[in-house]
Amino acid sequence: MSKPKLIVVSTGGTITMTSGQGSKGIAPTLTAADLLNAVPQIGQQADIEALTFSSMPGASLTTNHIVDLAQLIQQRFDGGIDGAIVIQGTDTIEETSFLLDLLVADKKPVIVTGAMRGAQAAGADGPANLLASIVVAGSPHAAGRGTLVVLNDEVHAAAFIRKGHTGLTSSFMSPSAGPVGLVCEQRVLFTSSPAMPRLAISRPGALPDIAIVKACLGDDGRLLGALPGMGYAGAVIEAMGAGHVPQSWVPELSDLVEKMPVVLAVRTPAGPVFTNTYGFPGSEIDLINRGLIPAGLLDALKARLLLGTLMGSNETAEGIRLQFKRFSNLQA
Template sequence: MSKPKLIVVSTGGTITMTSGQGAKGIAPTLTAADLLNAVPQIAQQADIEALTFSSMPGASLTTNHIVDLAKLIQQRFDAGIDGAIVIQGTDTIEETSFLLDLLVADSKPLIVTGAMRGAQAAGADGPANLLASVVVAGSPHAAGRGSLVVLNDEIHAAAFVRKGHTGLTSSFISPNCGPIGLVCEQRALFTSSPAAPRRSTPAPGALADIAIVKACLGDDGRILDALPGMAYAGVVVEAMGAGHVPQSWVPGLSGLAEKMPVVLAVRTPAGPVFNNTYGFPGSEIDLINRGLIPAGLLDALKARLLLGVSMGNNETPEGIRLQFKRFSYLQD
């Protein structure tokens, strides 16, 4: 049986970082080829094409970088590659994996991975994460599941994964559904499938600029009045509880929703935006009636990306609502 043909694309991140002579701290130094050469078992799993896309920490990646990366991956898929692995810094994996899920239409496996410890650290997790990612990318059972995040031998769906700790190798969690599979004995074992499909609209040339505003105790919402003059195309409100904001925010949000799309997400680690429970001023019923779009189970970071893609594609207001409805599990 022939081995799968995979492309491994490195953008940098902790997995590529080492400390130079006299330098304080670690920084990206290793290439995709360096990482692969450090794990000889990978050659037994797949035929690999290695590409170093960039060499930067995850926090420095931009949406434009990911748009370009998605185009590259789609081109390699069209050329016959069986699966792709993106290596990057863990700071933004929960965002880039979801954005790739929205931008790459192919059903072939697309895995995003990284490491919580630098390459020279005792117990460095990069080699194990890379090997596990190759196993998943080469599995026919990974096809059609959208972008997947693989770390710590766990497989997460891009729509739900979050970074849950600053340092532990078990950092990545999916609060709303848990991992959808695991890697064991060099096999990818899936226990469930992502609930939401991959994108249903063309990939844009660029994403629209979207702001995130977080509701917190005692904030009077004065920033809302400034947003129309800051060249943002839309706003995601990271609301309290099940989708609530202070009553003082209501006039500002009402005015914003008349000028641009405003998406309502929640700041809790898990759970959907409610639709039909609370009725006070600033509640989810009140805000939705004023034109805000419920984000369903998407957190604010992912809602920002979906809104940016939708507006980058010049979706109609109704089209934007339909995109978010895919991630709502309170549908009739």
């Protein structure tokens, strides 16, 4: 049986970082080929093409970088590659993986991985994460599952993964869904079916600027009225509880929805936006009736990316609502 043909694309991140002579701290230095050469078992799993897309920390990646990366991956898929592994910094994996999930419509697997410890650290987790990602990308059972994130021998769906700790190798979790699989004995075991069909959004132009505004105790919402003048095209409200904001925010939000799409997400680590329980001013029923779009199970970071991608694809207002509704009606 022939080995799968995979591409490993490195953008940088902690997994590529080492300390230079005389420098303080670690910074990206290693290429995709360097990372692959450090794990000889990889050659037993697949035929690999190594590509260094960039060399930067995850915090410096932009949506434009990921749009270009998605196009590159699709081109390689069209050319016969069976799967792709993206290496990057963990600071933004929960965002970049979801954006890739929206933009790469192919059924071939896209795996995103990285490391919590630099390449020279004791117990560096990068080599194990890279090998596990190769295993998942080469599995026929990974096809059709969209973009997956593989870290710490766990497999997570891009729509639900979140970074939960600043330093632990077990940092990543999916609070609303749990892992969808695990890697054991150099094979992947999937424990659940894909939660929903791919959105298959057409390649957008430049993603517009979308603001995230977080509700907190005592905030009067004065920032809301400034958003249109600051050049934002849309907004995500990271609300309290099940989807609630201070009553003082209601007039500003009522005005804002007349000027741009406004999505209602929640700041809790898990759980959906409610739609039909609380009825006071500033509650989810009140806000949805005023035109806010519930984000379902998407957190604010992912809701921002979905809204920006849909707007960049010139989706209609009703189309935007329908796409978000899919994250409130997931079927296992």
